[in-house]
Amino acid sequence: MRISTNTMFDGATARLGQLQSSMDRTVQQLDSRKRLLTAADDPAAASRVLDVEQATASNTQYKSNRTNVRNSLSVVDGAMNSMLDSLQVIHEQVVGAGNGALSESDMSIMAQALQGQFDQLKSQINSRDASGNYLFSGYQTDKPPFADDGSGQLRYQGDQGQQLVAVDDSRKLAMSEAGSVLLPDDQDGANIFNRLQSAIAALQPGQDQAVRQSALTALGSSYASTLSSVTRSQASVGTRLNELEQLDMRGSDREVEYAAISSSLQDLDYTKSLSDLSRQQLVLQAAQKTFQQVSGLSLFNYIS
């Protein structure tokens, strides 16, 4: 069979070109550390990689959401602890008042102590987060939850809104509690601040004994109901913090899982690629050598 000189040259250069381009591909893979250079290399895997990357990014976002919720709940929890301390002092004072006759100076000391707890409780329920938003006023985070309603009485100024945050694919948790839930009104529409104010007024010198007794009794019952609602809320916050911890663990498991999937889809097998590269080099060298030798053969070398 005859073969043309052009075919010999064209064939050899085409083969050299192919070898070079497959070597270039291996080099690109090694450079990028990726098996998939474009979606065309494995369309199904490339599309899956995008899905997994989305899931990973969402997972990371939920993690940061959980951190936000945790930070907020920690402040809430701390404030609740202080409230419980205040309630404890109030309770002691009310119990102390029931022990026999009180001198005017006893009552004055008691009134001062209650005023101190009044201020303390007010400051706790009006806690703010790092950005200055009130924690316990529902959605009305720019208003202090308890403020003077104009009659000299502290009233809840917020609403019942709950700031929920997505902490997982299908789970949302509230960042705080409404102040009206923590420090609820009793059946007479009064809250613990109102009761404290009445008791402090009744403890002033010259007040009627019966009025004082009833103010202290009302304060005692307000204490009891407030204590139970703060405790309840604190338990709920504790549950949420626990859940966050579990979700964190699940989140880290997922992170590892997603990274493994993504890696199996697109990461390069180094050993294989490096051995591919040296094999391709060898073949290319052999082809170059062959080309040089074959192209040197010509009958014209012998015509003189």
Add this chain to the structure above:
Amino acid sequence: MANIFSIGQSALSAAQAGISTAGNNIANVSTSGYSRQEVVQTAVAGQPLAMGYLGQGTKVAEVRRLYNDYLGQQLNSAQSANQQLQVQYTQIQPLDQMLSDSTSGLAPAMQDFFNRLQDVASAPADAVPRQTLLASASALSANFNEMDNRLQDLRQGVNQQLSASVDKVNNAAKQLASLNEAILTANNASGGVSPNDLLDQRDQLVRDLSQETRVRVSDQGGTFSLFLGNGQPLVIGSKVYALKTEASKTDPQRLEVSYDGSSAPMRAEDFGGGNLGGLLQFRDQTLEPTQNALGRIALGLASAVNAQHQQGVTLSGDAGGDFFSLPAMEVDAASTNQGDASLEATLSDAARLDTSNYRLQRVGDSYRLLRDSDKQVVKSSTNLDEVLAASADAGFALTATGTMQSGDEFLIRPSARAAGEIGVAVQDANAIAAGTTAGAVGDNSNMLKLAELQSAKVLGGGTQSYQSAYSQLVGQVGSKASELKVTSTATAQIQTQAERSLQDVSGVNLDEEAAKLIRYQQSYQAAGKVIQLAKQLFETVLSISQ
């Protein structure tokens, strides 16, 4: 004795012809389209004498071109089949690369947007997350714009290549027609001796044409007639039928190719191969659907975000407005419309949108709505309102005013512009409607709903989220690119084989020519000896008389 001289003389000329033919082959070893030639010698008829016929020497009967029409045609058709795929593979690669970029592509931008929505949900009253959300929304829309820009560039590139290709076809057709004439003239002038170099040139022209379109050659008494893939003539004898390019009458940015005197746009099938077939196929099957698919994601995402955003209230207590700005749906009246009708399209249901374009036409008394992707008639009726209402199934609503005349046409491209022109409408971070209660700055309920749109299945008939629609698009383009890689490699091999087969017949082999040179050199030397001997014989005769 005179006889011996003339025999020697004929041998000398034949050897000379052989040497110059071999020399010509050597000279043209790298000339594309050149077919090797060889000298065909015949013996001169003998002189009848009483003892028998006495040979009269040799003569060169023909300088023959070694060419095989069948192999030539195989190469031509292998070339147009290969070129059709190669040009598509070249075009799809930048598309594939752009979509596969997972670090700076659309996927991370979309993800970031939804993440920033969640950040606002965590701190609805804070200015910083709100500002960051606006920045992320701008980045997302800029990403859509940029991708669309690159698709638009590819579209522009297709236009340029189409017109370059049409120019090549027209030029080659013209040259071929004049070669037809030249060959005819040469044949007549030389009394049937074939003009080898002109034939080579003509075969090469057909080969060049095969790069642009599939052509069928019919050899009619030495004159070539050329027909396109669909059978329409391109050249008949010396008559040329030219192709031309012109802007589509419904889309000025789209160049169409039309055939001699007709204004109907030609389709990929009309060419049946080559650059023209490949480019049209790429634009119809890959580029425009990709642009529409991208637009559909932008349109679906922006309109859903807008609808939810409008449910909320801003920090100042006003109702939320549009979050993203979107262009109006693209509707173009054909430049040839006779009636005064105008048509408007609006989104009615993003879940029902597909990635096709639609056409509203009036033919006689009847109106019809056509889907471009599969050329199906969606609805046909003499009642225009019924036809307009049929677009609801495709996710958009049509409103017509004025009257259409028969032959009038509108092109509706529901999602063609969305990716290119999406923008952020909210300018002020305080105008982000995070909540639903006026005056409640901590209300994040609307943000939560907006963030939930991320996983909502809202496209493709309620089967895809925005992100899965995008990853599906990446997979589709990737599959197409991978398919083209495989098929174009195969057709390239077929073409190489065909080239090789033809070269095996027509290509010059330098060793072979070297051998011929030696052979003809020896013939020449031997012929010289014959003449020398004849001279000596003649001198012998002369010396007798001395």
